[in-house]
Amino acid sequence: MDGIHDLGGKQGYGPIEVNDDGDPFHEEWEGREWGIAQCARTPGITIDWWRHCRELIMPIDYLGRPYFDSWAQTDFSTYIEAGWMTLEEVAGGKGGTDDAAHGEPPAAMTLQQVLQEDHDHAHRFDGDIDAAPAFSVGQRVVTASHGHAGHTRLPQYARGRTGTVQAYNGAHVFPDLSAQGIEVHQHCYNVVFAASELWPEASGSKDKVCLDLWESYLSEA
Amino acid sequence: MDGIHDLGGKQGYGPIEVNDDGDPFHEEWEGREWGIAQCARTPGITIDWWRHCRELIMPIDYLGRPYFDSWAQTDFSTYIEAGWMTLEEVAGGKGGTDDAAHGEPPAAMTLQQVLQEDHDHAHRFDGDIDAAPAFSVGQRVVTASHGHAGHTRLPQYARGRTGTVQAYNGAHVFPDLSAQGIEVHQHCYNVVFAASELWPEASGSKDKVCLDLWESYLSEA
């Protein structure tokens, strides 16, 4: 979707807050939200569906609320949509009277257990498919000029632009369909674009921008 | 600029508040701001510079504040930049001790006088230039694929798209330069685009989108 999340190249967001003390969490609730997101996932959820749910946050909230707050908002939305909780319960601040919904809590995990789970969560998204890659390294390609209303990973700034395939990444889960719960793999490439192809200010620059893009985003240039 | 103001085709802004009681102003301050904007303009200001100053409002404020509030914010910024008031005075809520800044107030205008001024303000932005128009009605044209960091009136959604000139509007003040205080006229055309050229959802549609575009935004298709 052409949503507020598609920020690459947008202007007017001001200077960067470069100072950072290096602490992972600056307020306690940020850590709580990080932890919640690690251990409370609805069945059948995909990373792309979760990202799309975050993209669907109202623009004013997307821009106006702290980062981990937008994770909480996304979690709320996925939990409610999946039937884990209701809008009424959220507004009321506690679970309803439906005792059936109250299960035994999962066992507590120790630090060592979550470290092991973190390690085991090193999930790769590539897999084998029958079709041969349509493009080869060094080939010129042009990106699609249109997106679509759903989740997609071709940013607006890189649409209808010509670049060069500089690496083949393997066949990766296609996010546009994964966000609909459909897992299919599609060849994915790293494509390098001259900055001057993307930005009016970059005329004469030798800088580059590199994106990982799926085959259906690309055509022969 | 590729700012938050360039809203055409962006998604996620939700349903339209279609109910409206028809009142011009719903709160008193809205009327006050309307009136201020009609009668307090800094010398040398152009409509395009004022629009650009509005585009430069922080995105969170642009989206989060009521419409006429963004006018007030724009006025504040133009008044401060032009030296009519200072940030300190604005923060303090009253004029400073600089007596020289306190002039005689302009004479009060009556209702009849402002109605007459409204009528006299029917300003046309077209004028004569030597160059002949480069394009003619019926011709296919393609729009520029890049904008620039300043004020421009070629929206993102209509960049790099092919349409047909359906009317010649005359040579109009060119907004991209007018926003820098430079008044030059440039031929301006109404260009009609098939909706299917602009939007992925419009495949097969016969709907159209018409924009008034300046000659330097266009090339022969």
Next chain:
Amino acid sequence: MTDFDAGKIAEIHEHLHSHLPSESALRVKALETLLVDKGLVNPQTIDAWVEAYTEEIGPKRGARVVARAWSDPEYRKRLLEDAPAAIDELGYLGKATAHLKVVENTDTVHNLVVCTLCSCYPFSILGIAPAWYKAAAYRSRAVRDPRGVLAEFGVEIGDEVEVRVWDSTAELRYLVMPQRPAGTEGMSEDELAELVTRNSMIGTDRVLGRE
């Protein structure tokens, strides 16, 4: 005098973001107070502008223009050829209508007006724009999903009708001339003007005269 310094304006906006009162009413009050304090505006002139756009200038002007065009074929012709001159016959020329164009609905064409980049609007003939016209939802969707937008306004557009969206990117302004409803042959211009809604002149209303 302005220096047309965009960087400075951006800095001012950031500064004002944290230093202005949080309520719109207080911000505008502060603005008026400073301008009056400095002798830059006369508050009675602000009163007069509010009165002008509350009592005198509004969509009734547009409705009158449409009703006359429905009643008088010669006026209709002049209006379609040179709208500013035609509306000035009624004394309605003014802000943002010096380069007005009237676009006509037919059985097979429906027109819809938007300004995606700001909120351009033909003030002197329609008055202050409705809130929805200035809001992000309408501005973003009117060009991309006009039929969906129209459906939210309760307007169904048949497949035989082409929707033509006018995005006000220059200093031209657009007024939609709705179709004269059937069964109004005997009506006076005054009666006809009563049928013309503001929304129909923007394009978010189509079939007039129904209850």
Next chain:
Amino acid sequence: MTDFDAGKIAEIHEHLHSHLPSESALRVKALETLLVDKGLVNPQTIDAWVEAYTEEIGPKRGARVVARAWSDPEYRKRLLEDAPAAIDELGYLGKATAHLKVVENTDTVHNLVVCTLCSCYPFSILGIAPAWYKAAAYRSRAVRDPRGVLAEFGVEIGDEVEVRVWDSTAELRYLVMPQRPAGTEGMSEDELAELVTRNSMIGTDRVLGRE
């Protein structure tokens, strides 16, 4: 189970906009309370995740990887060829690093990593991303004005250097390998690791070892 219904999610967001507490801390508290109340999470497991990403997993891991690559040419080679396997030699494989690529700075190339569409980041090797990495200013500007962004971080890039920006649009993650500073020939791996800043592994720092 989810129905992958985007329209429903949008409605939920609008509803939550007006029905949740206005403070972030209260919203997250409400979320945890409901999840615990329903027996869906164990709060001690949340504690453990917080501890893991506060005490154990962070940019020191990335710094160790870089220092080893500087010290051991064979490790460097393995890292550039198959980063997940190389970082797993140190036990650092984990969230968002299963398909890690290491991109190397040289005298003529500077690499900068961003995620314009969300905030993808190689958690298991760099920990929680800094606030600026997740903010709109960095996400919008890094791809369009990388030299301006770097200047704000105090990093000047000469004309002879090509800036290569990596926008993390897929499930690959990028780690920048900064250049080993001159005059560090005698340093141990531990000493070298001290020189490697988090920012240098994202690309917003370049010349290391200066005070």
